[in-house]
Amino acid sequence: MTFPTTRLRRLRQTEQLRSLVRETRLTPEAFVYPLFVCPGEGVRKEVRSMPGVFNLSVDEAVKEAAETYSLGVPAVILFGLPEKKDEVATGAWADDGIVQQAARAIKREVPKLLIMGDVCLCEYMSHGHCGIVRAAGPQSLGAAVAAPPGVGTEYEIVNDATLELLARTSVSLARAGVDIIAPSDMMDGRVGAIRRALDAAGLINTPILSYAAKFASGFYGPFREAADSAPQFGDRRSYQMDGGNLREAMREIALDVEEGADMVMVKPAMPYLDVIAAARERFDLPLAAYQVSGEYAMIEAAARNGWIERERVIMESLTSIRRAGAGIILTYYAKEAARLV
Numbered sequence: 615m616t617f618p619t620t621r622l623r624r625l626r627q628t629e630q631l632r633s634l635v636r637e638t639r640l641t642p643e644a645f646v647y648p649l650f651v652c653p654g655e656g657v658r659k660e661v662r663s664m665p666g667v668f669n670l671s672v673d674e675a676v677k678e679a680a681e682t683y684s685l686g687v688p689a690v691i692l693f694g695l696p697e698k699k700d701e702v703a704t705g706a707w708a709d710d711g712i713v714q715q716a717a718r719a720i721k722r723e724v725p726k727l728l729i730m731g732d733v734c735l736c737e738y739m740s741h742g743h744c745g746i747v748r749a750a751g752p753q754s755l756g757a758a759v760a761a762p763p764g765v766g767t768e769y770e771i772v773n774d775a776t777l778e779l780l781a782r783t784s785v786s787l788a789r790a791g792v793d794i795i796a797p798s799d800m801m802d803g804r805v806g807a808i809r810r811a812l813d814a815a816g817l818i819n820t821p822i823l824s825y826a827a828k829f830a831s832g833f834y835g836p837f838r839e840a841a842d843s844a845p846q847f848g849d850r851r852s853y854q855m856d857g858g859n860l861r862e863a864m865r866e867i868a869l870d871v872e873e874g875a876d877m878v879m880v881k882p883a884m885p886y887l888d889v890i891a892a893a894r895e896r897f898d899l900p901l902a903a904y905q906v907s908g909e910y911a912m913i914e915a916a917a918r919n920g921w922i923e924r925e926r927v928i929m930e931s932l933t934s935i936r937r938a939g940a941g942i943i944l945t946y947y948a949k950e951a952a953r954l955v
């Protein structure tokens with residue numbers, strides 16, 4: 615049946631009709647709100663390149679978590695800005711690490727809010743890379759500590775020794791009350807290493823949400839200011855994925871599933887909607903996508919200039935991620951979008 619019998623505009627006449635036939639809907643239950651926790655008390659420091667996003671001390675993070683939960687958003691994901699950085703990311707896995715402190719405090723005050731813990735080392739390493747860095751020598755943690763790398767030297771991000779620190783971090787976070795472990799480092803074999811470590815520690819019921827297909831992206835720029843995690847030399851292309859590779863993204867996800875991931879993520883979201891769609895088609899696990907800092911910053915900057923309708927673009931961007939197939943969306947708009955839906 616074609617025109618004039620068929621007229622698709624019939625169902626677009628009113629908001630009631632449009633709403634009745636809408637295929638993709640946003641709900642607050644799909645959102646995860648990222649929090650950046652820093653030392654101190656009463657600290658609420660706005661991130662310059664991400665207006666509306668703050669570095670929060672533990673007490674402020676608890677307030678933010680309570681508000682998030684009251685809006686129907688079921689989860690936060692925690693990132694940490696430690697007091698000190700070093701060559702073995704002590705702040706990531708220490709019992710009194712900043713995220714561990716925040717997790718305990720949030721669990722105490724908002725026990726029903728799910729806490730995801732981002733597991734990576736870059737925020738805690740003096741060089742800002744996601745793994746142990748070495749200039750030369752054997753692949754061991756001891757050797758890396760003995761010979762820290764300098765700027766301008768040939769270096770390598772050591773895969774296998776890094777796994778030990780990621781596993782240690784995961785166990786420490788889970789013990790502090792983190793409900794879901796979310797490794798974002800992109801080392802090979804990390805999901806398996808983390809699963810084994812959690813199981814050995816008796817944390818058999820702690821799920822893993824792996825940043826399975828994480829691309830080396832220019833859209834992470836503002837996050838590096840928010841989390842103070844910019845690499846001091848080089849870049850992350852030797853471990854994060856190349857932006858042109860869809861088939862490799864499927865291999866990354868398949869490997870993480872085999873290693874025991876309970877949920878998988880694609881990051882960034884909007885420039886990689888095809889990857890989200892392909893992953894949804896191919897895998898049956900819960901699928902998440904991260905609307906990253908650059909996606910947020912672009913919307914905010916354009917809105918501030920009066921070039922776009924801010925709220926409309928926020929909801930359209932989130933709908934596109936949902937429509938592509940992500941059931942879970944990590945977004946700096948979680949609270950605001952929960953109010954708008």
Ligand SMILES: [Zn+2]
Nearest residue numbers: 734735736744
């Ligand atoms: Zn990292």
